[in-house]
Amino acid sequence: MVTPVRFETIRSAPKVLLHDHLDGGLRPQTVIDLAAAAGYSELPHTDARELADWFRRSADSGSLERYLETFSHTVGVMQNRDALVRVAAECAEDLAADGVVYAEVRYAPELFQEGGLSIDEVVRAVQDGFREGERRAETAGNRIRIGTLLCAMRQNARASEIAELAVGYRDSEVVGFDIAGPEAGFPPTRNLDAFEYLRRQNAHFTIHAGEAFGLPSIWEAIQHCGAERLGHGVRIVDDIEVGEDGTARLGRLASYVRDRRIPLELCPSSNLQTGAAASLAEHPIGLLARLRFRVTVNTDNRLMSHCSMSSEFAALHETFGYGWDDLRWFTVNAMKSAFLGFDERLAVIEDVIKPGYARLMR
Structure with missing residues (x-):
């Protein structure tokens, strides 16, 4: 008998996350604890529930600029090694508890040097935290990488x-x-030297493009910079015309993105907060999934959007009627698009993802 699709059962399904910001996923109580330890006095609330509500309301402005302002508090309390280790370890624990088996978590090391840490010390602290979080998660019976x-x-x-x-x-x-x-005002080509260096080094990279800005940002990220994935990329829908009968005509850029299987790191709840759509029902993910773009589902900032991978999947199920087949498709898409070696990706798909969904679908 097929397991019903609901939030509790979705939590037990293996999930893959490609777009999650470390400084956007803190536990509210951790923000409060770290602020007290560091003497940071700028928090609007010192009650965890009230602080969580404040982050969500502030991020619901419909403006990317206002959305980004909320990070002044999370970044402000992450300026020493102990704080970075704690936040990274809790991130791994929280994702694993939500059923995420592989995640790529991003952050900007340059933002965490106000307390005197070198750039290398920042990276080492976060890596140590992730490894500690992986160990704690496995002890709790939840494996994650x-x-x-x-x-x-x-x-x-x-x-x-x-x-x-x-x-x-x-x-x-x-x-x-x-x-x-x-x-x-800050197109990807401003950083062209960095992308050329990464390509010479056979290194992987994604680019935030097509979130608050349109097709030119996506075009530059792909054609000038060589992006392997698009961070958000939701505005690719601007190059798709949909007729009254529902048929879709793809422009040249949209066709290129779909034909080349360039992954879209879509973040539904976050996209609503930054004005990409007025409601989830109107979010381009429905069209892009129907047209079989390489769609992946992501959280972006779990604190600001008050979301998890399970809540994002549950919302998509309620809105679009997606079942286990669809959720498995999103998950396999993400694992195919991960910045790991082919053998490692295939092993997760065949040994973890497919058996995990098979148990829910039989």
Whole structure:
């Protein structure tokens, strides 16, 4: 008998997450604890429930710029080694408890140096935290592997430095590179030297593109910079015309993205907060999945969006009627698109994902 699709059963399904920000996924109580330990006095609330509500309300503005402002508090309390280790360990634990078996978690090392840490000390602290979190998760019966993406802030001038850092730590579970921050006024080509270096080094990278800005951002990320994946990429829908009868006509860029199987790191709840759609029912994920783009489902910032992979899947089930076949498809898409070796990806798909969904579907 097929297991009913609901939040509780979705939590037991193996899931893969490619787009999750470390500084966007803190536990509210951890923010409060770290603020007290560091003497950080800027928090709007010191009650965990009230603070969680504040983050969600502030992120619901419909503006990417306002959304990004909420990070001043999480980043503000993550300025020493102990804080970074704790946040990374809890991130791994929380994702594993939600049924995530593989995750790529990203952060910008340059944001965590205000307390005097060197850039290498930041990376080592986060990696130590992830390994500790993996150990705790396994002890609790939840196995997970965390790969790290190092981000450069696109409005700054440190992309080449961070790209070299990513290459330097790629044998220590740093699996790739990204640029993040405001898209408008800061096109991907501002960091072209970094992407050319990564390609020469056979290193992996994704690019935040097509979230708050449109098709030019996506085009530059792919055609000039060589992005392997698109961070969000939701605005690719602007290159698709849908007729009154529901038939879709793809423009040249949309066709290229679909034909080349370039993964879209879609983050439904976050996309609603930043104005990509007025409601989940109107979110482009429905169309893009129907047209068989390489769609993946992600959380982006679990604290700000008050979400998890299970809640995102549950919301998609309620809105679009997606069943286990669809949720498995999203999960396999993500694992195919992970920045791991082919054998490692295939092993997770065949040994973990497919058997996990088979148990739910029989």
